[in-house]
Amino acid sequence: MAAHEDTIAGLAAALAARKLSSVEVTTATLDRIERAQQSLNAFVTIDRDGALAQAKAADAARARGDAGALAGVPIAHKDVLMTAGLTTTCGSRMLAKFVAPYDAFVVERLRRAGTVLVGKTNMDEFAMGSSNETSYFGTVKNPWNTAMVPGGSSGGSAAAVAARLVPGSTGTDTGGSIRQPAALTGICGLKPTYGVCSRYGLIAFASSLDTPGPFARTAEDCALMLNAMAGHDPRDSTSLDRPAEDYTREIAKPASGKPLAGLRIGLPREYFGDGLDAEVAAAIDAALATFRALGATTVDIELPAVKLSVPVYYVIAPAEASSNLSRFDGVRYGHRAAQYDGLADMYRRSRAEGFGAEVKRRILVGTYVLSHGYYDAYYLKAQKVRRLIADDFRRAFAQCDVMMGATTPGVAFPFGAKSADPVAMYLNDIFTIAGNLTGTPAISIPCGFTRAGLPIGLQIQGDYFSEARILDVAHRFQQASDWHARAPRDCAASEPRR
Amino acid sequence: MAVRGRSPRFEGIMTAKWEVVIGLETHAQLSTASKIFSGASTAFGAPPNAHASAVDIALPGVLPVLNRGAVERAIRFGLAVGGHVQPRSVFARKNYFYPDLPKGYQISQYEIPVVQGGRVEFVVGDAQKSVRLTRAHLEEDAGKSLHEDFSGMTGVDLNRAGTPLLEIVSEPDMRSAEEAVAYAKALHALVRWIDICDGNMQEGSFRCDANVSVRRAGDEALGTRCEIKNLNSFRFIEKAIQFEVRRQVELIDDGGTVVQETRLYDPDRDETRSMRSKEDAQDYRYFPDPDLPPLAIDSAWVARVQAWLPELPQAMRARMVERHGLLPHEAAILTAERDVATYYERTVAALGGSARLAAHWVIGELSAALNRSGVPVASAKVGPEALAGLLKRVEDKTLSGKLASTVFDAMWNGEGDADTIIAARGLKQISDTGALEKIVDDVLAAHPAIVAEVKAGKEKAFNALVGKAMAATKGKANPGEVNAILKRRLGG
Structure with a gap:
């Protein structure tokens, strides 16, 4: 097997056994990334020199025997995460030339684990989007069909893993921005419990919802990534101070004939209704049959308030964003208009030029819902409904261990198909948003393909801090299926362009 | 506009x-x-x-x-x-x-x-x-x-x-x-x-x-x-x-x-x-x-902070008025700053006597000296214990108020504690009745004209005689005692 086809677990084992060096893996990885760049546009920044230096250091650490668990494994970070010395653009003209002076917490943690940072991945501007069409640096293409969107906002990170450019990458999930692109590109994407991974160094979109998490091709790899990424950070007041966990601990247990015996899977009625694509519904049903064969039982449940999650989200997220993005004013860093007449005009022009249409739309919506006289009707009401949704989840998890359903109502769609209709675009996140509003963890794993060859994602949601359980449930499914092993036609096959 | x-x-x-x-x-x-x-x-x-x-x-x-x-x-x-x-x-x-x-x-x-x-x-x-x-x-x-x-x-x-x-x-x-x-x-x-x-x-x-x-x-x-x-x-x-x-x-x-x-x-x-x-x-x-x-x-947490909290100015003011017999505005001056209040409280504690005397000195001489020298009360050149040492000599009538001021200035200039300065400068107030009677008699004998004016009912002339007696002792006579003797002698 070529190194690029290997998993994080496989690569880490091969590197540990000194069967191959990180410099070899990293060089091959960089070559593939550069070859795929024209067709996929998954990266905003490729750091060849930095990556090779890290790879050499990882090899030296392996030789000394003091290497971290993931030493030498190449990964990519979503460009929303601050990476010291590298441009961190957030997919925006506003930060097109912004060099981060420090590492985000999860970046720092993955560095400490020994991973090699090869580059920064493309994304929807300021993580606002579900199709990667809002990036200032152009759209990312879906490796399964380059006429299709890869999903968003972490579209570059998802496409890079799906195209076997890197074995793992980071993303951030505010309303589905990890799970939705994972589903649309046929890989695994985990959104951990809010507070498990520090937000320090994550350029804020909606602070109460933003959650960093990993992309990989297997649940086991996601667990390995999360082991490095999770932990308490005193620099983030919403970071949770809990004892460290080994997220592979359930996966590591030996499998029996019925590894999921006793698992109660809740099937929310609201996730199986109208609007769900028939091919997607069929794939979910087939997956559920597999889970039953593994020993699990299913139970029908109801989440009545979840139908309000999209409108609630589109009040809370823009409200927080409108305030979070105020710091991009052209005063201290970021884009400043070349010509302006006075302070107010400097603000106006810098922000008008620096932000794209979707970002402006959300700033306007957010400013509106927080305005005097509207706050109670929108923001306060939304927060109340948010609590109702959390109540729904609490009741549900009294009846079941995990909830399952489709990650998205449909599969990857063509560029431009929904960009003229924001509401249609927003409805793509209808199944993922509730998990952000409650702060509970969820993973999307591949569970089939449409006849047109586009991947279908299964979402597994759990109660707070049930990451190890969710990852194990996903892992057992992957032991019994091979959807995660299917690769798209190789986008990096041709000769490198130099 | x-x-x-x-x-x-x-x-x-x-x-x-x-x-x-x-x-x-x-x-x-x-x-x-x-x-x-x-x-x-x-x-x-x-x-x-x-x-x-x-x-x-x-x-x-x-x-x-x-x-x-x-x-x-x-x-x-x-x-x-x-x-x-x-x-x-x-x-x-x-x-x-x-x-x-x-x-x-x-x-x-x-x-x-x-x-x-x-x-x-x-x-x-x-x-x-x-x-x-x-x-x-x-x-x-x-x-x-x-x-x-x-x-x-x-x-x-x-x-x-x-x-x-x-x-x-x-x-x-x-x-x-x-x-x-x-x-x-x-x-x-x-x-x-x-x-x-x-x-x-x-x-x-x-x-x-x-x-x-x-x-x-x-x-x-x-x-x-x-x-x-x-x-x-x-x-x-x-x-x-x-x-x-x-x-x-x-x-x-x-x-x-x-x-x-x-x-x-x-x-x-x-x-x-x-x-x-x-x-x-x-x-x-x-x-x-x-x-x-x-x-x-x-x-x-609130309880811990409560336990730490010092006595507050309003409570201290009330205590000063009730227990020390100070006037409200005096208490207000002494509690305007915690360091001043602390200084005053330490002076009273060391003095063990009249709180009012301590208050008047802190508000008067001490404040004036602090203002003149521009130092905060915490680094006053006469500390509360030293001031109490001086005030003891006022209470026991060793020093008149005027002499005490002189001693205070000397203390401020670093000449030592009150008793050292009193001894070194021979500033002890003369309260010995026998000695004072002799001095008064000498003054009366030397100034018959003024004595005549007093007998004619001139109030000012009496004060002139007190002044002469004080001058004869270089200010060391106990003024109250001088007054009493003069009154007895002149049949007042």
Whole structure:
């Protein structure tokens, strides 16, 4: 097997056994990334020199025997995460030339684990989007069909893993921005419990919802990534101070004939209704049959308030964003208009030029819902409904261990198909948003393909801090299926362009 | 529009026809070593932006972490004013754009402040006053825009950005500029007393906004108020309010109406000027800051702070009046500063005798010496125990008041303790009746003309004889004793 086809677990084992060096893996990885760049546009920044230096250091650490668990494994970070010395653009003209002076917490943690940072991945501007069409640096293409969107906002990170450019990458999930692109590109994407991974160094979109998490091709790899990424950070007041966990601990247990015996899977009625694509519904049903064969039982449940999650989200997220993005004013860093007449005009022009249409739309919506006289009707009401949704989840998890359903109502769609209709675009996140509003963890794993060859994602949601359980449930499914092993036609096959 | 000059018709009509209503909002900079949401230093006077961390300049991705010391100080204040320390309070974002506000919002407390209610007690003359507090809340300061140093540009210094502030909001309980100043002084003394603010007004550590309105005497409804921003001295508070009251009264008298607005006081011109009207008021779009969980203060924390809290000025004043027999204004002077009160208390303890004597000396000789030498009371060259040593010699009549002053000056100059100086200079007061009788008899014999005047009923002449006797002893005679002997001799 070529190194690029290997998993994080496989690569880490091969590197540990000194069967191959990180410099070899990293060089091959960089070559593939550069070859795929024209067709996929998954990266905003490729750091060849930095990556090779890290790879050499990882090899030296392996030789000394003091290497971290993931030493030498190449990964990519979503460009929303601050990476010291590298441009961190957030997919925006506003930060097109912004060099981060420090590492985000999860970046720092993955560095400490020994991973090699090869580059920064493309994304929807300021993580606002579900199709990667809002990036200032152009759209990312879906490796399964380059006429299709890869999903968003972490579209570059998802496409890079799906195209076997890197074995793992980071993303951030505010309303589905990890799970939705994972589903649309046929890989695994985990959104951990809010507070498990520090937000320090994550350029804020909606602070109460933003959650960093990993992309990989297997649940086991996601667990390995999360082991490095999770932990308490005193620099983030919403970071949770809990004892460290080994997220592979359930996966590591030996499998029996019925590894999921006793698992109660809740099937929310609201996730199986109208609007769900028939091919997607069929794939979910087939997956559920597999889970039953593994020993699990299913139970029908109801989440009545979840139908309000999209409108609630589109009040809370823009409200927080409108305030979070105020710091991009052209005063201290970021884009400043070349010509302006006075302070107010400097603000106006810098922000008008620096932000794209979707970002402006959300700033306007957010400013509106927080305005005097509207706050109670929108923001306060939304927060109340948010609590109702959390109540729904609490009741549900009294009846079941995990909830399952489709990650998205449909599969990857063509560029431009929904960009003229924001509401249609927003409805793509209808199944993922509730998990952000409650702060509970969820993973999307591949569970089939449409006849047109586009991947279908299964979402597994759990109660707070049930990451190890969710990852194990996903892992057992992957032991019994091979959807995660299917690769798209190789986008990096041709000769490198130099 | 600015209104200038003093109206001649103004003075008399003022108190008779109009009632002035004043409330103050005070920003006290909390004396933490680091900022309220970052680890950067709060030290004053550093080069621009030397104390601006990633959090203070609001780099992308940074997050606020609340400084426990700032909360501790807010609790102290809440307890000191008898307010309610909220077990759960909420930080909110106040959104507006300004170059010295790096995040585009200020983190403050809006709907649920850390302290609600309370009152500040103080003395005006010998009368006790009390001003109710609405609330006190924690917030961060903004940076500074520097317009002077750059031609055609504005510099931004973020050293001050993120400095912890306690905003203390009073009820509109004050009825004159004098009362407002007395309240501000009492508040200033209190925040220093409980060691939460250094009170340095030049550096902006303690500054007030005054809400001023007037209404016709007897009216129930409050008049329209104007807010005067950023008053950073007691004198400016007084002058600004006086000007504003005159302006509003004249405006109404001339048939105009007061417009609700924010005004700035210009000390150079002694006037207030309109800054922005209510119509220009921004919509700050307050909402709870999602980066900061609600601030939880448990009762154990409050109890620990309560146990730490020193005796407060108003309690100390009451004790001084009841137990020490001081007058309220004397007690007020002694409790204006905690160091002064401590000095006085230590003097009384070491003296073991008359507290009033100690009070008079602390208020009189000691304060004068401190003023002359410009040193704070904590580093007075005559410590409380040394002063008590001197006052013992006054109590036992070894020294007259005048001699004691001489000895005090010598002590201040480092010549040693009171007894050493008395011995070295031979300053012991002569109270020996036999010796004094001889001196008095000599004086009477030497000045028959003055004696005749006394016998003719001239009061002044008697004092002249006392003076002669005192002069004969170089001031060492006990004046009371001299008086008594003279009266006996002259058959008074």
